[in-house]
Amino acid sequence: MVTTPTENNRVLLASRPEGEPTAENFRIETAAVPEPADGEVLLRTVYLSLDPYMRGRMSAAKSYAAPVEVGAVMEGGTVAEVVESRSPDLEPGDLVLSHLGWQEYGVQPARHVRRLDPARAPISTAVGALGMPGFTAYAGLLQIGRPQPGETVVVAAATGPVGSMVGQIAKVKGARAVGIAGGPQKVAFLQELGFDVALDHRSPTFREDLKAAVPDGIDVYFENVGGHVWDAVLPRLNTYARVPVCGLIAHYNATEAPEGPNRVPQLMQAILTKSLTVRGFIQNEFVKEHYRGFQEEVSAWIREGRVAYKEDVVKGLENAPEAFFGLLRGENFGKLLVQVGPDPTR
Structure with missing residues (x-):
């Protein structure tokens, strides 16, 4: 049974780095868990994806996407569990691909998340080999x-x-x-x-x-x-x-x-x-025409043993900054994930 939490731990961008990021560029804080409005879902993060593009989001330099604002939650793709739903399309306990960023809980419109089928592939692959x-x-x-x-x-x-x-x-x-x-x-x-x-x-x-x-x-x-x-x-x-x-x-x-x-x-x-x-x-830029084919082909190649993948899993949201520094130095071995909370499929 999924219970509604009261506290949300999250990692904020405290300042913009000059050169290599340091711990001083991040701040961990506890905030109240937000409440979903009509059409929204409250999600609990299971896995947070750490990726090199996040370094660019820490900078105010002009790029293809807007930077993370100082004082805002660091952004990132997530695999999450529905805790509370105010949408007819999702129920508590459903697992989804989402974009909560570096935090334990968050609210998103139901139309912005995609339900995952744990029987098709491990849910962590939604931000890795199949993500x-x-x-x-x-x-x-x-x-x-x-x-x-x-x-x-x-x-x-x-x-x-x-x-x-x-x-x-x-x-x-x-x-x-x-x-x-x-x-x-x-x-x-x-x-x-x-x-x-x-x-x-x-x-x-x-x-x-x-x-x-x-x-x-x-x-x-x-x-x-x-x-x-x-x-x-x-x-x-x-x-x-x-x-x-x-x-x-x-x-x-x-x-x-x-x-x-x-x-x-x-x-x-x-x-x-x-x-x-x-x-x-x-x-x-290729999602509209090729994402469905990617899902079908690559999932089949994985099942057939023609394609394999490796994951590097770090446990605990508080360890996300240090893991991210290692990623930029090439210290990770495989797809780098932070397991923020329990994986209900394991």
Whole structure:
């Protein structure tokens, strides 16, 4: 039985970070649990998704989405349980995909949440392999990268929720998958997932290793990191290579331009002379046409054992800031989740 709570613990943005975020940029407080109005539901957070895009929301710089206001609850995707409903479409005990942010309880319009079927897949996957990260990989790779059988697909941060899906979907489509990750443990995991080659970007011989791994060049590079990995990849791109760009985590904490020569002319020359397609994207631009197909295809691939996923679960909302710092440093191993409250399916 779902009981109505009285206190709501939540994490607020206390100040905007300069460079790498610190604990001082967050504040944990206890507030009253809000009451739902007609058409709304009161939700209890089970899982909170932590994702690199949240660093951008902490900044007031102009971006594709509005920043989190100082003093407001940090935003984030959530899997939640309905505690109280004032909508005929949902009942207490229903499990939903929602966007409550970093808090234990919250109210949302029933039309803004999606009911989950625990019999179809573990509910945590709704913010991972079968959620925004999985769809980012699916849409970016298939709609922009468009890998063909026998082509070489390279992806960095390859053990993360996006990168691991990119490589596995590339394999499903008949392409050759080269994954780049940090450290021997992550490299070994990529080999378990069936990547053709797994490389450690921390290795002093990384550039040489990448060159050896792609003797015929790179046809698709799925970019979500930037930094020295991109510097090593650029010379290896083939004519007509496609580069979907969904993130640049290596630069999110930067406060000034990087040192060294201006590489923009080199990049523009490569785009021109190799006829490269470099396309930034936000996953929601593909939702209307491709989300249903994503749900059907990827859930089937998971059931068939053709696609696997790994979750890194941290328990307790109070630990969300420290887990987020680790995410930005690449310390997570798999899809990073905070288990805020009990999972009624386990």
